[in-house]
Amino acid sequence: MNSEMRTPHRPRIQVLFDPAPPSRAPRAPFADVLADPATPPGLRAAVEELCRLIGLDRIKEALYGVYAYFTVGQRRQEAGLKAQRQTLHMVFRGNPGTGKTTVARLVGRLLHEMGVLAKGHLVEAERADLVGEYIGHTAQRTREHIKKALGGVLFIDEAYSLARGGEKDFGKEAIDTLVKAMEDHRDAFVLILAGYPREMDAFLRVNPGLPSRFPIQLTFPDYTVAELLAIADQMAGDRDYVLTPAARHKLKRMIVKAMDHPTGSFSNARFVRNVLERAFRRQALRLLQRREATRDELMTLLPEDLEVAAEHDIW
Numbered sequence: 001m002n003s004e005m006r007t008p009h010r011p012r013i014q015v016l017f018d019p020a021p022p023s024r025a026p027r028a029p030f031a032d033v034l035a036d037p038a039t040p041p042g043l044r045a046a047v048e049e050l051c052r053l054i055g056l057d058r059i060k061e062a063l064y065g066v067y068a069y070f071t072v073g074q075r076r077q078e079a080g081l082k083a084q085r086q087t088l089h090m091v092f093r094g095n096p097g098t099g100k101t102t103v104a105r106l107v108g109r110l111l112h113e114m115g116v117l118a119k120g121h122l123v124e125a126e127r128a129d130l131v132g133e134y135i136g137h138t139a140q141r142t143r144e145h146i147k148k149a150l151g152g153v154l155f156i157d158e159a160y161s162l163a164r165g166g167e168k169d170f171g172k173e174a175i176d177t178l179v180k181a182m183e184d185h186r187d188a189f190v191l192i193l194a195g196y197p198r199e200m201d202a203f204l205r206v207n208p209g210l211p212s213r214f215p216i217q218l219t220f221p222d223y224t225v226a227e228l229l230a231i232a233d234q235m236a237g238d239r240d241y242v243l244t245p246a247a248r249h250k251l252k253r254m255i256v257k258a259m260d261h262p263t264g265s266f267s268n269a270r271f272v273r274n275v276l277e278r279a280f281r282r283q284a285l286r287l288l289q290r291r292e293a294t295r296d297e298l299m300t301l302l303p304e305d306l307e308v309a310a311e312h313d314i315w
């Protein structure tokens with residue numbers, strides 16, 4: 001009896017399972033790119049900036065997936081295998097200040113460094129930039145923005161406002177022009193539609209032809225209090241400021257209060273940025289009164305710097 005015949009019969013179910021997963025722990029997205037000394041400096045800088053963003057783990061993972069697809073795609077091409085064309089238009093859903101514009105800018109840079117986009121710049125537009133006042137005007141304005149964005153990213157904030165007036169509105173002309181450009185200039189630019197989650201979902205529902213044109217749909221969650229404090233520390237540190245523990249505690253209370261504000265229009269990291277920018281100005285006014293200040297004092301933000309003069313300044 002040969003060895004093959006002695007092999008016990010394996011139940012069929014076993015072959016349906018994937019082989020055991022590799023035992024190594026999952027690595028952070030882009031860890032290999034950063035660890036590789038051969039990574040080109042431009043790509044490294046863009047990846048470092050992305051990885052430096054606080055939180056946004058799912059977003060980083062998704063972009064790492066795009067990176068993997070293109071990198072392996074290049075290797076496949078080198079091996080004489082068929083090149084796949086990947087549509088890269090994206091939808092970003094998220095509340096104000098959750099990092100959509102920041103990530104869109106980095107997407108442009110990353111895709112440029114990966115050789116996918118010729119320039120990688122970001123062109124921002126909203127309804128008022130695209131929609132004109134007479135027939136043909138909207139198409140012309142929209143085409144101008146597309147032309148500016150060729151080689152980079154066209155980022156349309158509150159994209160659903162293009163559908164605001166229904167069939168008769170010129171916004172429809174902008175949507176049609178964008179859809180046509182996505183066909184005509186398939187690989188020449190990336191279109192990112194951004195906006196609040198609920199409105200964006202409703203917009204995609206009433207335009208059934210749209211979702212399939214946007215294979216990459218990312219959701220930007222609201223930041224937690226801890227993430228917003230980490231963002232504050234990073235923003236202050238980048239500008240050579242530090243918050244004292246008491247100032248940080250005060251900022252925390254301000255964040256919690258603003259989050260619970262009845263208008264429900266908390267602007268996440270933008271709120272933190274506005275509070276800090278006001279604090280930098282108030283610290284300057286405080287120190288101006290004194291003849292001398294030490295280096296430490298010049299860097300330090302105190303709780304009193306975080307006072308807000310009027311509520312409407314911060315939300």
Ligand SMILES: Nc1ncnc2c1ncn2[C@@H]1O[C@H](COP(=O)(O)OP(=O)(O)OP(=O)(O)O)[C@@H](O)[C@H]1O
Binds near residue numbers: 100102234270
């Ligand atoms: N994860 C993060 N880490 C550090 N800074 C962040 C992060 N997310 C956002 N920021 C900062 O917060 C500010 C607002 O972010 P951004 O403009 O990207 O938000 P947005 O979602 O586009 O907002 P809006 O929808 O209101 O235009 C920027 O200064 C940005 O650098």
